[in-house]
Amino acid sequence: MLHTTRQRLISTAMQLFHEKGYTSTSVADLLKAADVSSGSLYNFFPGKRELLLAVLEVYRNRMRETLLDPAWRGVSDPIEKIFRLLETYREMLVETDGIYACPVGSLALELHAPDPTIRDQLGAYFTAWTDAIHGCLIEAGSRLRVSVDRLGLAEFVLTTMEGAVMQARTFRDVGYFDRAVDHLRNYFDLLLYDRAALPAHVRQALPGR
Amino acid sequence: MLHTTRQRLISTAMQLFHEKGYTSTSVADLLKAADVSSGSLYNFFPGKRELLLAVLEVYRNRMRETLLDPAWRGVSDPIEKIFRLLETYREMLVETDGIYACPVGSLALELHAPDPTIRDQLGAYFTAWTDAIHGCLIEAGSRLRVSVDRLGLAEFVLTTMEGAVMQARTFRDVGYFDRAVDHLRNYFDLLLYDRAALPAHVRQALPGR
DNA sequence: GTCTATAAAAGGATAGAC
DNA sequence: GTCTATCCTTTTATAGAC
Numbered sequence: 001m002l003h004t005t006r007q008r009l010i011s012t013a014m015q016l017f018h019e020k021g022y023t024s025t026s027v028a029d030l031l032k033a034a035d036v037s038s039g040s041l042y043n044f045f046p047g048k049r050e051l052l053l054a055v056l057e058v059y060r061n062r063m064r065e066t067l068l069d070p071a072w073r074g075v076s077d078p079i080e081k082i083f084r085l086l087e088t089y090r091e092m093l094v095e096t097d098g099i100y101a102c103p104v105g106s107l108a109l110e111l112h113a114p115d116p117t118i119r120d121q122l123g124a125y126f127t128a129w130t131d132a133i134h135g136c137l138i139e140a141g142s143r144l145r146v147s148v149d150r151l152g153l154a155e156f157v158l159t160t161m162e163g164a165v166m167q168a169r170t171f172r173d174v175g176y177f178d179r180a181v182d183h184l185r186n187y188f189d190l191l192l193y194d195r196a197a198l199p200a201h202v203r204q205a206l207p208g209r
Numbered sequence: 210m211l212h213t214t215r216q217r218l219i220s221t222a223m224q225l226f227h228e229k230g231y232t233s234t235s236v237a238d239l240l241k242a243a244d245v246s247s248g249s250l251y252n253f254f255p256g257k258r259e260l261l262l263a264v265l266e267v268y269r270n271r272m273r274e275t276l277l278d279p280a281w282r283g284v285s286d287p288i289e290k291i292f293r294l295l296e297t298y299r300e301m302l303v304e305t306d307g308i309y310a311c312p313v314g315s316l317a318l319e320l321h322a323p324d325p326t327i328r329d330q331l332g333a334y335f336t337a338w339t340d341a342i343h344g345c346l347i348e349a350g351s352r353l354r355v356s357v358d359r360l361g362l363a364e365f366v367l368t369t370m371e372g373a374v375m376q377a378r379t380f381r382d383v384g385y386f387d388r389a390v391d392h393l394r395n396y397f398d399l400l401l402y403d404r405a406a407l408p409a410h411v412r413q414a415l416p417g418r
Numbered sequence: 419g420t421c422t423a424t425a426a427a428a429g430g431a432t433a434g435a436c
Numbered sequence: 437g438t439c440t441a442t443c444c445t446t447t448t449a450t451a452g453a454c
Binding site: 019020021023024099105106108109110112113119122123126149152153155156158159160161162163164166167169170171172176179180182183186187190 | 228229230232233308314315317318319321322328331332335358361362364365367368369370371372373375376378379380381385388389391392395396399
């Protein structure tokens with residue numbers, strides 16, 4: 001199932017679009033890397049654009065099993081899950097010498113005027129990512145101050161990740177990523193009711209759950 | 210001075226590289242938009258790459274007068290300056306229907322494997338931007354808790370801006386930008402020693418100065 | 419410095435045999 | 437489904453007259 005020509009084209013495209021970008025990856029590049037002939041590609045896809053759509057669909061549909069499940073294996077604390085996910089991106093940066101981390105983010109900024117279908121796919125990916133974080137924040141329940149907009153905060157986690165990746169990539173230095181995550185962690189610490197850590201009299205002064 | 214062919218080429222390239230991206234802007238596009246003939250372009254620049262370098266140099270060298278000075282006109286409070294700058298990016302998003310905001314950030318993610326010279330220019334721009342914010346944070350002095358790493362926080366402002374622009378652009382919705390800035394503002398409020406303005410429960414939970 | 423014409427290569431996509 | 441050969445367009449860049 002994983003070795004069909006179609007699958008090989010998609011996984012090759014995932015790799016090359018991430019490494020070189022969509023525009024800088026030529027059809028010839030794809031054919032050579034996937035060891036597929038021109039006729040085969042156009043047998044499965046109307047063109048390069050539709051191959052990109054297939055790639056984006058895979059990223060979104062398999063986010064749970066390829067990204068979230070591995071990152072969250074053995075982790076139950078919902079806040080910790082959030083920072084484990086960011087740690088996953090950090091590892092991607094380190095493994096690729098500070099170059100690759102979020103393939104969809106790169107594509108989103110590369111494609112300046114994508115058609116609505118492409119944009120919908122990019123947006124759907126971001127929304128799915130944010131929803132996963134949102135789930136963690138809901139799970140955190142009363143540990144998070146009631147006044148905090150949970151969906152907005154989930155978006156802010158994505159904001160931090162994407163902005164941090166951009167800088168780390170530009171400088172080829174994961175330190176930029178780390179310092180951004182440090183500040184996000186600090187922000188979370190300030191937002192969390194870690195009631196047990198507070199002195200009893202302060203704890204009692206806090207508003208109810 | 211501003212009307213030489215060379216200047217016209219650079220300003221046209223600034224515009225097109227921002228709107229369409231570097232790769233998707235062809236030399237023919239540039240020639241047509243700048244109303245310049247091929248021979249003239251190659252008289253001033255060895256090629257398209259060097260034109261990009263000239264563009265990046267302008268962005269960096271004129272950051273103060275074209276970006277910071279207008280944003281900070283009439284503003285003296287250093288923390289307010291930071292959020293005025295972000296407001297400038299918001300306005301760019303609104304004026305372009307959520308498409309354009311930070312030209313250098315877009316280029317940084319579009320160019321996956323730029324040569325060292327290009328990367329240096331991109332990094333230098335980010336550094337100059339961050340330095341400006343860093344200056345505000347230093348100016349804020351004791352209002353900011355001493356434990357806060359000011360340079361890291363300045364980078365975090367850039368992180369937020371770039372990540373927020375990416376999402377706003379993808380969704381063509383400035384709301385994504387606004388919510389990110391709201392959280393950054395909230396974070397700043399928690400970091401600032403304007404204790405009287407803090408919510409009571411936070412005030413109580415904070416360590417003594 | 420600027421012009422037109424054009425080279426030389428790379429781009430996406432197609433045709434038609436197997 | 438896959439193959440080779442090829443079409444047509446666009447690309448960056450150059451040549452040489454003015």
